[in-house]
Amino acid sequence: xxxxxxxxxxxxxxxxxxxxxxxxxxxxxxxxxxxxxxxxxxxxxxxxxxxxxxxxxxxxxxxxxxxxxxxxxxxxxxxxxxxxxxxxxxxxxxxxxxxxxxxxxxxxxxxxxxxxxxxxxxxxxxxxxxxxxxxxxxxxxxxxxxxxxxxxxxxxxxxxxxxxxxxxxxxxxxxxxxxxxxxxxxxxxxxxxxxxxxxxxxxxxxxxxxxxxxxxxxxxxxxxxxxxxxxxxxxxxxxxxxxxxxxxxxxxxxxxxxx
Amino acid sequence: xxxxxxxxxxxxxxxxxxxxxxxxxxxxxxxxxxxxxxxxxxxxxxxxxxxxxxxxxxxxxxxxxxxxxxxxxxxxxxxxxxxxxxxxxxxxxxxxxxxxxxxxxxxxxxxxxxxxxxxxxxxxxxxxxxxxxxxxxxxxxxxxxxxxxxxxxxxxxxxxxxxxxxxxxxxxxxxxxxxxxxxxxxxxxxxxxxxxxxxxxxxxxxxxxxxxxxxxxxxxxxxxxxxxxxxxxxxxxxxxxxxxxxxxxxxxxxxxxxxxxxxxxxxxxxxxxxxxxxxxxx
Numbered sequence: 076x077x078x079x080x081x082x083x084x085x086x087x088x089x090x091x092x093x094x095x096x097x098x099x100x101x102x103x104x105x106x107x108x109x110x111x112x113x114x115x116x117x118x119x120x121x122x123x124x125x126x127x128x129x130x131x132x133x134x135x136x137x138x139x140x141x142x143x144x145x146x147x148x149x150x151x152x153x154x155x156x157x158x159x160x161x162x163x164x165x166x167x168x169x170x171x172x173x174x175x176x177x178x179x180x181x182x183x184x185x186x187x188x189x190x191x192x193x194x195x196x197x198x199x200x201x202x203x204x205x206x207x208x209x210x211x212x213x214x215x216x217x218x219x220x221x222x223x224x225x226x227x228x229x230x231x232x233x234x235x236x237x238x239x240x241x242x243x244x245x246x247x248x249x250x251x252x253x254x255x256x257x258x259x260x261x262x263x264x265x266x267x268x269x270x271x272x273x274x275x276x277x278x279x280x281x282x283x284x285x286x287x288x289x290x291x292x293x294x295x296x297x298x299x300x301x302x303x304x305x306x307x308x309x310x311x312x313x314x315x316x317x318x319x320x321x322x323x324x325x326x327x328x329x330x331x332x333x334x
Numbered sequence: 335x336x337x338x339x340x341x342x343x344x345x346x347x348x349x350x351x352x353x354x355x356x357x358x359x360x361x362x363x364x365x366x367x368x369x370x371x372x373x374x375x376x377x378x379x380x381x382x383x384x385x386x387x388x389x390x391x392x393x394x395x396x397x398x399x400x401x402x403x404x405x406x407x408x409x410x411x412x413x414x415x416x417x418x419x420x421x422x423x424x425x426x427x428x429x430x431x432x433x434x435x436x437x438x439x440x441x442x443x444x445x446x447x448x449x450x451x452x453x454x455x456x457x458x459x460x461x462x463x464x465x466x467x468x469x470x471x472x473x474x475x476x477x478x479x480x481x482x483x484x485x486x487x488x489x490x491x492x493x494x495x496x497x498x499x500x501x502x503x504x505x506x507x508x509x510x511x512x513x514x515x516x517x518x519x520x521x522x523x524x525x526x527x528x529x530x531x532x533x534x535x536x537x538x539x540x541x542x543x544x545x546x547x548x549x550x551x552x553x554x555x556x557x558x559x560x561x562x563x564x565x566x567x568x569x570x571x572x573x574x575x576x577x578x579x580x581x582x583x584x585x586x587x588x589x590x591x592x593x594x595x596x597x598x599x600x601x602x603x604x605x606x607x608x609x610x611x612x613x614x615x616x
Binding site: 078080083088091157174176177180186261271298313320 | 337339340341343344346347348349350351353354355356357358359361362365370419434435436437438439440442443444445446447449450451452453454455457459460462465494502551554555557558561562576579580583584589592593596599600603604607
């Protein structure tokens, strides 16, 4: 029983996306399209500059996740393997950022970026997300679990500082790094809110914004095309999720257990 | 030199958080005390008049109430459902892994795709949900077009989207429980329901607290579904704080008011988190 509300929407999305126009509105729902209209996907793809949006989404997501991994690795390295003044305070300053989402700060951040003349640039889409409190926290936990003796042994072999981070800490924390990267990719590929605030130009718009524009235009008419577009916008994340589901679950285990 | 290294490694992260997370809070406060226009200048000093205007506006109180309603309707229901599913999927049965993956799938979907799909399924003209209701002999429901039903419909969609996330965290919590305690209770002959309420649920407290915090912060942020499906309507029935701030900022170009709304929301979230922490640590 519980499966119907879960699975029916996915099924209905797929079936609608393959229906010719005259089979979309029928007195009794058509549970299978009689002649799958594969060209719906092509029609939807060309209804908006989706190729451009796709490209933008890839660039923006890749930039954000790469920056987050680099910055979080460095910060987590400092927090887990060094003794220094203010370590606890700095740790809490970083973690506290988790309770200040962009849905609260967006007005101020919009003003800042407008002031810098960055609106409608990749920089505006990426900069506020370049650091990740969540990623820093996860990596710190993983790095802290690497035993001290290993660090001493590495130092004797002449491997210290950033070389130790790169050759020992990161490889040993692979599952955490991967799990965090996956969650970050999904979050930023799907992000609708922030790109909506800082873009109004197709040259930098991302897929969710393109799909959102399509929703605004196509509602009440071409549901088959809208469902096709929704599917190709979701497809990369669904694919990633089904291929890597083990790591998604692992990341949840890691964050969940902590309480 | 060596002593400066950790600070050097932390500097980029701290700089980004300072610029885009902490500085903006001060900036919001400053903006809310002025009347910034569409340009980049701060505009004239207005004191607390933005707050006074908000508090005198019945629509503000309605939006605030609706936000709290959305949060208090979606969070407990989603959490209870998630716990139920996690208990079911914690059994060592065949095929359980497939279900865990399936229930998590909506979590990785873009909100825009979910909104598009929900608009179609709940559509008054040809929507499958009304068809199913009718085929069970029930009356169709004016889901998104009636001011009574629109907010509950958004709650329903948000639950569908998020329940898998909370479920996975509950599963993690369940699997980290001390088996010995559970087995001892079973051997003592405690009935399943008694075992659940006296042992499992209390042991899951930290997990429940963690999910409550995540869900609370997340559901206050609701914006995507509102903007894409109802634009706050019909007649403001689904207007919530983030959308209200967005409207003031980008439709009415009253950035000072928008900043005040955001800050009030932040204060509200902090208060509720404080209350939750107090309740769970008592």
